[in-house]
């Protein structure tokens with residue numbers, strides 16, 4: 171057993187940490203959060219610094235690194251700032267579906283601009299009536315000549331109003347039994363006729379990331395926009411979740427650590443009853459519990475990433491990491507607000523934003539209950 175990061179991993183971690191310290195500021199984060207604005211300038215710099223798409227092959231603009239290197243970056247960026255970090259880490263959301271299943275032409279077209287900071291990606295799976303359960307979809311894609319014609323609505327789509335292309339999960343065969351065998355993923359580009367995106371807000375957190383409702387009305391895309399094979403879309407998305415859930419766990423981990431750092435800093439300076447807050451044993455116990463939860467989440471997340479990179483895909487472990495890290499983020503950020511007292515409730519003291527940004531890590535990419543269902547299905551052998 172070896173719990174050490176490799177030299178490369180330590181370097182990557184340091185680079186991401188230094189980037190966040192240099193490029194993020196409290197003032198910018200407050201402004202972007204309040205105005206629901208994507209951190210465009212910082213995202214461009216992050217791409218130029220080689221911090222986005224590092225897990226893409228070199229020929230497609232990446233560094234050819236693994237999920238582990240990628241999640242170390244995500245953790246550090248989210249530690250630097252929950253809102254900016256999450257927005258940057260989701261800028262390449264769902265490109266992995268193209269990376270894993272796309273044709274060489276699709277990879278060239280899609281992945282290189284994403285890694286260069288010239289394009290933002292999105293993945294559209296959820297529908298108004300199908301969230302946790304995407305085994306049957308109302309968004310249909312029908313073949314007509316050289317095109318698929320898409321009709322339907324997707325909701326809660328991250329990067330919806332700013333993405334340049336979307337991976338859209340559609341039902342191609344509504345009569346397939348079981349229904350999920352009749353699905354496919356299609357690439358849809360921004361500006362395609364019959365396709366519109368409408369921002370959904372106000373919302374609790376991750377306000378620098380757009381969340382949108384997508385509408386498809388006789389939207390035509392060429393047959394060549396099919397990713398992989400027809401009938402395999404559902405399976406592709408599940409495989410994508412095996413990786414993306416580890417990334418969400420890393421977001422949660424970074425948000426937890428960032429809130430902890432700020433709370434620790436605060437209690438070292440704030441005085442009440444003639445002592446510093448850190449000198450109360452209650453405060454020390456709170457810090458000890460927060461740090462223990464974070465470390466447990468880190469171990470699970472790193473192990474899930476390491477397993478993935480060893481090609482030992484383990485959906486049970488991935489779900490454990492996401493579920494535990496997400497819960498940790500909510501609990502640790504809440505405790506951080508508590509440690510700052512009334513100041514913790516003000517935007518200016520940052521932990522307020524970390525608290526709001528934490529909750530989503532328990533919702534998207536499968537809720538806590540869905541992670542438990544996955545874990546239980548592997549424990550009981552029902553996944554087969």
Ligand SMILES: Cc1cc2nc3c(=O)[nH]c(=O)nc-3n(C[C@H](O)[C@H](O)[C@H](O)COP(=O)(O)OP(=O)(O)OC[C@H]3O[C@@H](n4cnc5c(N)ncnc54)[C@H](O)[C@@H]3O)c2cc1C
Pocket residue numbers: 293294295296298299300301302303325326327328329376381530533534535536537538539540543
């Ligand atoms: C800000 C934001 C960004 C998002 N980004 C994206 C995106 O980029 N792409 C995308 O496709 N989707 C995205 N989503 C959607 C997200 O993945 C779904 O909201 C989530 O999967 C839950 O689906 P739902 O909202 O329909 O809730 P429901 O599925 O209706 O669930 C409601 C409640 O019932 C519980 N529940 C459901 N089924 C079961 C069950 N079998 N057993 C026990 N409990 C159950 C759930 O855990 C939950 O507590 C995003 C959502 C948000 C809020």
